[in-house]
Every structure is written in C-alpha cells, then in structure tokens.
Amino acid sequence: MLALQLEGKVFKRLTVIKRLENTIQGQSRWLCQCSCGNTTNTVGAKLTSGKTVSCGCLGLENATKAKVKHGDAPFRKEHPKLYRIWCAMRNRCSNPNRSNYQYYGGKGVTVCPEWHDYAAFKTWALANGYADDLEIDRIDSGGDYSPDNCQWITGFENKSRAHRRA
Ligand SMILES: [Zn+2]
Structure with missing residues (x-):
C-alpha cells in the first residue's frame, strides 16, 4: 500500500x-x-x-x-446541553449579575484559559465521559474549572456532594 x-x-x-x-x-x-x-x-x-x-x-x-436558526453555529447544535453547561459555567464565574456568582466568581473560582474556547472544553468533555444526563463537578470545590479539577457526575451525586460541603 x-x-x-x-x-x-x-x-x-x-x-x-x-x-x-x-x-x-x-x-x-x-x-x-x-x-x-x-x-x-x-x-x-x-x-x-x-x-x-x-x-x-x-x-x-x-x-x-x-x-437552523439564524446565527447558530453548527457545533452548538451537536451537543446543545453541553454548550449550555459551558455558558452557565463561564457566567457564574464571570458575570456578577448572576445570582450564583457569589458562590463562584465571587469566591475567586475561575474557568481555566483553555476552556474559554468552547471547542477545547467540548473535546475534554467528550473524552472524559460527558453524557447529557451528567453535570460538571469540581473535584476540589475551592478549585477552578480546569481539566485536572473537573469530572462528570450525576445530578444526584452532585446534590449529595453539595450537601456534604454545607
Ligand atoms: Zn465539524
């Protein structure tokens, strides 16, 4: 050949x-x-x-x-929920007008520079077990959103983790 x-x-x-x-x-x-x-x-x-x-x-x-709605980028439609998760993650770390900003950006939690690029975030997500019924979780709850501090867990696990932290 x-x-x-x-x-x-x-x-x-x-x-x-x-x-x-x-x-x-x-x-x-x-x-x-x-x-x-x-x-x-x-x-x-x-x-x-x-x-x-x-x-x-x-x-x-x-x-x-x-x-297709005007202005929709095709990559957003492949995993619309993942795209919403990405937007929400960035918002709660950087938008003081968001009600949950105080628990994230307000406490110094940031999104790592790599993940400001949706494609990079998505590549990580898909390589690390993302599914539409999972939520993103920071392993160290005081740490940032970054590949080495995040995992995908179920909403149920997420709530019980939050409970333990409280
Ligand atoms: Zn493509």
Whole structure:
C-alpha cells in the first residue's frame, strides 16, 4: 500500500493534523481538525476519495438545514446541553449579575484559559465521559474549572456532594 502523506492537507472542512495508528485493517488513520472546531479521526482513503469531508457536522447541518436558526453555529447544535453547561459555567464565574456568582466568581473560582474556547472544553468533555444526563463537578470545590479539577457526575451525586460541603 502506498504510504499516504496527508499531514497539512485540507479536505473541505477537514485539515489533517497528524497520522495516528493504523486501523486494525491496516488502513492509515489521521487526526483532523474540522472547521467547526471539532477534531475527528478518519482513514486516509475516505479523505482522498472525498467520502469524509467534515467531522460529521456537515451531514448534520444538511439534514437539519430547514430548522437552523439564524446565527447558530453548527457545533452548538451537536451537543446543545453541553454548550449550555459551558455558558452557565463561564457566567457564574464571570458575570456578577448572576445570582450564583457569589458562590463562584465571587469566591475567586475561575474557568481555566483553555476552556474559554468552547471547542477545547467540548473535546475534554467528550473524552472524559460527558453524557447529557451528567453535570460538571469540581473535584476540589475551592478549585477552578480546569481539566485536572473537573469530572462528570450525576445530578444526584452532585446534590449529595453539595450537601456534604454545607
Ligand atoms: Zn465539524
């Protein structure tokens, strides 16, 4: 098989970042950055044949185009709840007008710089067990929102943790 060299090449929305381990079938696999902010990996043949042209957002967009509200970025719609969690997290740390700011930003809790980028937050969330029925929890409740201090837990666990803290 020809050794493909795809690094840096652009296939519609995808820019190839680097080669990953081959698939078990021996096909070359590539890590790609999608223009929507997601990263994805796909086999080289799908890229060169034009079968894969986005992380999946393009198909999703085409399928739901009729419903798209003006100004909606496609990546927000993939995980609308995760996007709301991200907005709420940033608000309670930085918006003094929010009722719960006093418990977060008001106590010096911040969102780490990396997570001011929604794509970075989402990548972390999906790699660390995010599901729509889970809530973000700071392991050290005095610490910041950052990859090494956060985990996904159920609302029930979250309430019992809050109870223990009180
Ligand atoms: Zn995408």
